[in-house]
Amino acid sequence: MAYRRTDTVSARLADNRRGILNAARELVAQGGFGAAQMTDVARRAGVATGTLYRYFPSKEELCRQVFREVSAREMNVLAGIAAEDRPALDRLRDVLTTFASRAVSGRRLAYALLAEPVDDGLTEERTRFRRVHGEIFAGLLDDAVAEGTIAPLNTKIAAACISGAIPTALIGPLAPQSHELDDGGPKVVDEIVHFCLAAIHGGGTGHKTKAKAEQRVSA
Amino acid sequence: MAYRRTDTVSARLADNRRGILNAARELVAQGGFGAAQMTDVARRAGVATGTLYRYFPSKEELCRQVFREVSAREMNVLAGIAAEDRPALDRLRDVLTTFASRAVSGRRLAYALLAEPVDDGLTEERTRFRRVHGEIFAGLLDDAVAEGTIAPLNTKIAAACISGAIPTALIGPLAPQSHELDDGGPKVVDEIVHFCLAAIHGGGTGHKTKAKAEQRVSA
DNA sequence: GACAAAAGTGAACTGATATTCATTTGAAAA
DNA sequence: TTTTCAAATGAATATCAGTTCACTTTTGTC
Numbered sequence: 001m002a003y004r005r006t007d008t009v010s011a012r013l014a015d016n017r018r019g020i021l022n023a024a025r026e027l028v029a030q031g032g033f034g035a036a037q038m039t040d041v042a043r044r045a046g047v048a049t050g051t052l053y054r055y056f057p058s059k060e061e062l063c064r065q066v067f068r069e070v071s072a073r074e075m076n077v078l079a080g081i082a083a084e085d086r087p088a089l090d091r092l093r094d095v096l097t098t099f100a101s102r103a104v105s106g107r108r109l110a111y112a113l114l115a116e117p118v119d120d121g122l123t124e125e126r127t128r129f130r131r132v133h134g135e136i137f138a139g140l141l142d143d144a145v146a147e148g149t150i151a152p153l154n155t156k157i158a159a160a161c162i163s164g165a166i167p168t169a170l171i172g173p174l175a176p177q178s179h180e181l182d183d184g185g186p187k188v189v190d191e192i193v194h195f196c197l198a199a200i201h202g203g204g205t206g207h208k209t210k211a212k213a214e215q216r217v218s219a
Numbered sequence: 220m221a222y223r224r225t226d227t228v229s230a231r232l233a234d235n236r237r238g239i240l241n242a243a244r245e246l247v248a249q250g251g252f253g254a255a256q257m258t259d260v261a262r263r264a265g266v267a268t269g270t271l272y273r274y275f276p277s278k279e280e281l282c283r284q285v286f287r288e289v290s291a292r293e294m295n296v297l298a299g300i301a302a303e304d305r306p307a308l309d310r311l312r313d314v315l316t317t318f319a320s321r322a323v324s325g326r327r328l329a330y331a332l333l334a335e336p337v338d339d340g341l342t343e344e345r346t347r348f349r350r351v352h353g354e355i356f357a358g359l360l361d362d363a364v365a366e367g368t369i370a371p372l373n374t375k376i377a378a379a380c381i382s383g384a385i386p387t388a389l390i391g392p393l394a395p396q397s398h399e400l401d402d403g404g405p406k407v408v409d410e411i412v413h414f415c416l417a418a419i420h421g422g423g424t425g426h427k428t429k430a431k432a433e434q435r436v437s438a
Numbered sequence: 439g440a441c442a443a444a445a446g447t448g449a450a451c452t453g454a455t456a457t458t459c460a461t462t463t464g465a466a467a468a
Numbered sequence: 469t470t471t472t473c474a475a476a477t478g479a480a481t482a483t484c485a486g487t488t489c490a491c492t493t494t495t496g497t498c
Contacts, residue, residue, distance in 0.1 A: 005474080006466070013475085038456060048477040050458075059456065117336025127392040134393045156395075157388055157410045164387020165380035173346040174353045174379035191376045195418045202417020224444080228495070232445085257486060267447040269488075278486060 017055050020045045024066045032112040033063050033122060060121040067125040071113055074102065075132050082136050088143035089150070089197075095140060096196055099133070100166050100189040104181050107171060114167050134159045141200065150200055162196045169195075236274050239264045243285045251331040252282050252341060279340040286344040290332055293321065294351050301355050307362035308369070308416075314359060315415055318352075319385050319408040323400050326390060333386045353378045360419065369419055381415045388414075 023045035027036035038059055042049045056062040081095050103110040113129060137159035144150045168174055169192045170181070176188055242264035246255035257278055261268045275281040300314050322329040332348060356378035363369045387393055388411045389400070395407055 009465070009474085016475095037454095042478095049456090050478060051476055053457070054475065117338075119336075130392045153414075154410050157407065158414055160388035160393035161384035161411060161414045163393055164383040164385070166383070168383020168387075169376055169379035173349045174382055176375075188376065191373050192380060195372075195377055195380045195421070198421020199414045199418035202414070202421055225496070228445085235445095261448095268486090269448065270446055272487070273445065 016045075016047065016051070020047065020052060020055055020062070021066060021069065024062055025070065028063075028066055028070075028112050029106070029109045032108070032116040033067075033118050034116065036063065036066075060119070063118075064121055064125055067113070067122055067129075070109065071125070071129040074113070075129070075136075077102070078133070078136050082140055087149065088140050088147055089200075092137070092140040092144065092200075093193060093197060095136065096162065096166065096193045097189060100170060100192055101184060101186075103167060103170050104185045104189065107178065107181070110167065111171050115171055130163060133163050137162050144200070153200070158200065161199070165196060166192055235264070235266065235270070239266070239271060239274055239281070240285060240288065243281055244289065247282075247285055247289075247331050248325070248328045251327070251335040252286075252337050253335065255282070255285075279338070282337075282341055283344055286332070286341055286348075289328065290344065290348040293332070294348070294355075296321070297352070297355050301359055306368065307359050307366055308419075311356070311359040311363065311419075312412060312416060314355065315381065315385065315412045316408060319389060319411055320403060320405075322386060322389050323404045323408065326397065326400070329386065330390050334390055349382060352382050356381050363419070372419070377419065380418065384415060385411055 020041065024036050024041045027040060027044065038052055039049055041062070042052050045052075052062065056065070078095050078099060081098060082091055084091055103114075113126065118126065134156070138155040141150070141153070141155035141158055145152050145155065170185075170188070175181075176185065181188065239260065243255050243260045246259060246263065257271055258268055260281070261271050264271075271281065275284070297314050297318060300317060301310055303310055322333075332345065337345065353375070357374040360369070360372070360374035360377055364371050364374065389404075389407070394400075395404070400407065
């Protein structure tokens with residue numbers, strides 16, 4: 001009879017796969033996807049380079065898998081809060097606060113997920129990730145409008161603004177110095193969330209004195 | 220007597236340099252810095268690959284130069300408006316509107332400047348670029364606070380939020396479909412600017428019922 | 439026109455990584 | 469125990485863009 005894969009082996013294979021994914025995830029969390037070189041992943045996972053390719057067809061696929069796992073966790077946390085049975089604005093505040101706090105405490109990972117230079121395959125995953133954020137935020141805003149808690153507004157655009165404001169204020173050149181966030185930066189997080197919520201309340205579609213700035217576009 | 224560079228030659232050299240920079244800029248505006256490969260730049264500029272290196276020591280330097288030229292123009296436009304002699308909030312609205320409108324009409328270039336994956340040298344330039352944005356916005360907010368037009372707030376954080384909100388809402392996965400912006404997207408621009416200004420008015424440092432969400436960080 | 443120096447050329451080189459594959463190791467069937 | 473095939477190995481290879489440099493062409497001086 002031909003060779004037949006036994007349970008012991010299946011288990012070891014699964015272990016290896018997990019080990020590789022974990023090694024990759026750890027490297028990504030340390031230095032981003034770029035820093036997770038196949039040789040390093042293999043060493044950290046305790047296997048040979050070639051072995052990686054028995055589990056994943058390419059670096060891109062490995063990284064995608066890592067991205068999916070990590071981002072799924074983040075999305076679930078936020079989606080969980082968004083689905084609670086409470087007033088929309090309360091949920092929104094908590095979602096934003098959680099988003100920001102987690103980004104701070106996992107800054108390097110947040111950078112990898114949201115901002116790091118990556119190639120096409122990962123960009124696709126990132127797009128999904130960011131779209132989900134947008135949908136969660138927009139959904140809560142829709143709820144709040146439906147509840148009558150806030151004035152109607154273009155919730156998609158507002159959600160996009162929020163999605164950009166929070167990471168930018170926490171990661172990258174405009175963020176506070178990293179050491180200022182070492183305690184989780186609750187103060188900063190609160191300020192940012194406050195900014196976003198204030199924008200939501202700021203008064204529906206009403207446009208005040210129309211600016212004439214849009215003519216200055218060419219130059 | 221030794222060789223002496225003549226005016227004709229100097230002029231041709233300057234022309235070549237400009238030609239190379241222009242070719243590079245055009246390629247960047249089409250496909251970002253990554254797409255501007257040295258071979259392509261050379262072809263487009265009508266010179267040989269090696270010639271590029273008689274004008275610029277490396278691709279990095281060439282790209283930096285392009286980045287500086289392009290970003291300087293943008294920063295000057297905004298700084299000019301910011302320096303006008305008008306109420307701070309008027310200037311702020313015009314600055315934001317201009318920033319957003321220009322980002323829309325030069326979407327691909329804006330992407331290269333603000334969001335495209337680039338390597339270290341360019342990241343440095345980008346950091347400067349974004350810091351200047353932050354300073355311009357924060358300065359206007361400071362002015363508005365000084366004028367008493369808005370309640371005191373952490374202007375640096377607010378500026379960072381604005382710097383993130385506008386590009387995110389206009390470029391990338393959360394932006395409206397590109398064709399929706401083909402007319403310059405004045406409607407969308409207005410909504411985004413409105414969002415930011417509303418946040419500014421939204422009420423100083425006042426923190427409402429403190430969220431308990433910050434405990435959800437680990438998981 | 440002859441010589442020297444600069445400018446221009448583009449094929450070959452380099453370095454950094456991802457990927458392959460001939461070979462070895464280890465586990466299952468006979 | 470022997471046979472057989474999956475799994476693992478890691479040195480060798482492939483790739484890809486940036487960079488170099490031996491050579492050609494153009495320009496300036498005498």
